[in-house]
Amino acid sequence: MFVEDSLIRNQAMTQLKVLISGAGIAGNSLAFWLSRLGHDVLVIERFPDLRTTGLQVDLRGHGIDVIKRMGLESELRAKLAPEQGFEVVNSAGMRQGFFPANKSSSTSSRPGVQNFTSDYEIMRGDLCGLLYDAAVKVGARCEFSTSIDSFEDQADAVQVKFADGRTRRFDLIVGADGQSSSTRKKLFGSAVADAAYHPFKDTHMAYFTIPQPIQPGEDYIATMYIAPGRRGIMTRRHSPHEIQVYIGCSGAKSPRLEAARRAGDVEEQKAAWGEMFKGAGWKSDEIMQALVANESDNFYVEAPALVKLASWSRGRVALVGDAAWCPTATTGVGTTCGVVGAYVLASEIAKHCSLGGHPNVSTDPEEDSLRRALQAYEAKFQPYMAQVQKDVSVEDDSFWAGLASSAWGIYVFYWLVAIASFLRLNVGRWMLKEEIKGWHLPDYEGMDVRRDGVGK
Numbered sequence: 181m182f183v184e185d186s187l188i189r190n191q192a193m194t195q196l197k198v199l200i201s202g203a204g205i206a207g208n209s210l211a212f213w214l215s216r217l218g219h220d221v222l223v224i225e226r227f228p229d230l231r232t233t234g235l236q237v238d239l240r241g242h243g244i245d246v247i248k249r250m251g252l253e254s255e256l257r258a259k260l261a262p263e264q265g266f267e268v269v270n271s272a273g274m275r276q277g278f279f280p281a282n283k284s285s286s287t288s289s290r291p292g293v294q295n296f297t298s299d300y301e302i303m304r305g306d307l308c309g310l311l312y313d314a315a316v317k318v319g320a321r322c323e324f325s326t327s328i329d330s331f332e333d334q335a336d337a338v339q340v341k342f343a344d345g346r347t348r349r350f351d352l353i354v355g356a357d358g359q360s361s362s363t364r365k366k367l368f369g370s371a372v373a374d375a376a377y378h379p380f381k382d383t384h385m386a387y388f389t390i391p392q393p394i395q396p397g398e399d400y401i402a403t404m405y406i407a408p409g410r411r412g413i414m415t416r417r418h419s420p421h422e423i424q425v426y427i428g429c430s431g432a433k434s435p436r437l438e439a440a441r442r443a444g445d446v447e448e449q450k451a452a453w454g455e456m457f458k459g460a461g462w463k464s465d466e467i468m469q470a471l472v473a474n475e476s477d478n479f480y481v482e483a484p485a486l487v488k489l490a491s492w493s494r495g496r497v498a499l500v501g502d503a504a505w506c507p508t509a510t511t512g513v514g515t516t517c518g519v520v521g522a523y524v525l526a527s528e529i530a531k532h533c534s535l536g537g538h539p540n541v542s543t544d545p546e547e548d549s550l551r552r553a554l555q556a557y558e559a560k561f562q563p564y565m566a567q568v569q570k571d572v573s574v575e576d577d578s579f580w581a582g583l584a585s586s587a588w589g590i591y592v593f594y595w596l597v598a599i600a601s602f603l604r605l606n607v608g609r610w611m612l613k614e615e616i617k618g619w620h621l622p623d624y625e626g627m628d629v630r631r632d633g634v635g636k
Contacts, residue, residue: 195220196351196533196550199340201328201363203230205237205304206501206518207356208311211320212250213526213627221320222350224342226327226357230312232305233478235387235424236261236416238298240614242564242621243516246523247300251629252314259306261418266296266402266607268597271461276594277601278401282608293615295608296512297402303418307515328353331366333495352550353497354525356518359487361503367494378574379485380508383430384437386453388476390467394420406590407460413467425467425476429456431585441481449481450474484508486574492562493554500525505565512612513568520621521561527624528557560622568613 196219200207203225215221225231239247239256247253265280281297294300316322332339337349355363365373394417402416414426434456440448454468470476487506492499501518508514532553600607609615626632 196529197349198222198352198354199224199328199338199348199350200354200356202356202358202361202501202503203308203312203322203324204356204358204501204518205308205311205515206503206522207354208308208315208320209246209250209519209522210354210356210500210526211315211322212311212318213523214529215315215319216629217526217530217626219529221315223315223320223322224326224328225322225324228325230309230322230324232309233480234304234308235389235426235478236263236301236418237304237307237515238294238302238512239300239519240294240298240513240516240612241616243513243519244300245621246519249523249628249630250314252310255310255314256300256302256307259302259310261301261303261416262400263297263301263402263416263418264400266404268404268406268594269462270594271405271407273462277597279601279607282606293606293609294612295606296611298608301418304515328363328366331497333497335495338496351496352529355497355499355503356501356522357503359485359502359506361499363497364487364489364499364503367497367499368489372489376487376489377485378488379483380430380574382433383428383484384434385426385428385482385484385509386449386479387424387426387482388471388479389422389424390470390476391421392423405462405464406593407457407462407464408585408587408590409460410585411457411460413457413460413462413464415463415467422477425471427453427457427467437481441483446479447474450476450479484510486569486572488569492558496550498525498554498557505569507565507568507613508572511568511572512608513614516614517565517568520564523627524561524622525554525557527622527627528553528560530626531624532556564616564619567616567619 198214198219198221200211200221200223203223207223211221211223247256263281265278267278268276270276279295281299282295283299327343329341329343331341331353337351338353339347339349340353341347355361355367357363400417402414404412404414406412410431411429416424418424434452437449437452437456440452450471454472457464457468459465485506486508487502489504492504500521502514505517507517532549
């Protein structure tokens with residue numbers, strides 16, 4: 181395995197004072213690596229506690245490799261959702277095709293591409309909690325109900341003013357605060373930040389859980405149903421007591437839903453979704469009744485968006501995760517990108533900022549090792565993200581969108597699903613962006629807990 185030309189050594193390092201905004205998956209991953217390397221890391225989160233809400237996410241490809249390098253695979257496996265595969269059903273609930281999970285990652289050192297159901301399915305809250313605990317264990321600190329009001333890059337440090345009026349100086353700020361990142365706007369200005377944010381045209385998604393005890397003989401299967409009018413429902417069981425529900429619509433304006441979202445009226449949002457899916461077929465009425473009757477939990481809505489920036493850093497401020505490159509849920513690798521991107525960023529900081537144990541901090545950009553680290557991070561990871569985001573269209577003009585607009589189109593879709601299922605094709609390879617051609621996960625010295633003795 182090729183090892184990056186690294187200057188990481190088992191020696192004392194001058195600490196960098198790092199502020200990470202956002203205690204999500206990317207933020208906690210970065211906090212773990214930088215704290216383990218001996219840096220002084222503070223994570224801030226605007227919510228009063230760790231956000232462990234959210235439904236099922238997964239890890240794929242290079243993301244699995246990074247979790248292994250973090251030494252967290254066994255802890256992760258203990259929390260995995262037991263999903264066995266993915267099926268497509270018609271309005272009567274009859275299975276049109278089934279695609280089992282790819283379990284090769286647990287039986288082979290060179291696993292194949294994951295199917296729609298990954299071998300590493302996990303509830304978002306469980307993964308976020310696991311990464312947070314790992315980061316705190318190696319020294320990261322976290323302050324909740326805290327956010328950045330403003331910051332000023334002063335060449336040799338960044339002066340930060342928090343929302344509560346406090347001020348502090350840091351060597352580096354990293355925004356890991358999601359697709360609607362306020363750090364991105366503060367860093368590049370509203371014009372650039374707005375231009376980088378590309379919402380999907382007339383597309384809405386909602387997620388929630390509802391109580392539904394598992395029935396005798398029932399398996400842990402993800403089930404997808406497509407209704408006319410570009411509407412879709414997917415359920416996933418992660419617990420014997422409840423199921424997850426994912427609903428979405430595309431290609432049609434919903435003034436009621438849009439107004440409810442702008443007003444932040446959750447009850448009106450639920451009512452609008454119930455109206456939109458009334459009589460849609462399969463279990464739609466049953467699910468919508470549970471939603472409107474407030475039997476649901478973890479309810480949140482999303483307007484899917486793609487984030488694309490020419491650069492992820494300026495001076496001593498950088499972005500990571502969805503704040504930098506949100507690839508949208510359609511790619512299936514948002515969680516993986518956050519974990520891998522945090523690994524590359526931390527590794528480049530370690531590589532460039534540990535010269536003889538004394539990071540070279542200079543007011544001259546050409547001589548500043550931290551700036552070189554951020555440039556190297558972008559140079560290393562942008563080719564990866566370019567492939568992930570390639571051909572992701574935010575317009576309502578895709579082949580699949582057109583196919584699902586009518587009963588006849590859905591019939592053709594089911595016919596294609598049946599053929600793919602019969603031939604045992606890996607639909608995940610078609611639908612998702614796990615395979616990144618020509619890009620290999622860098623192997624940095626000192627950045628594999630299983631192998632290296634560097635750090636904590």
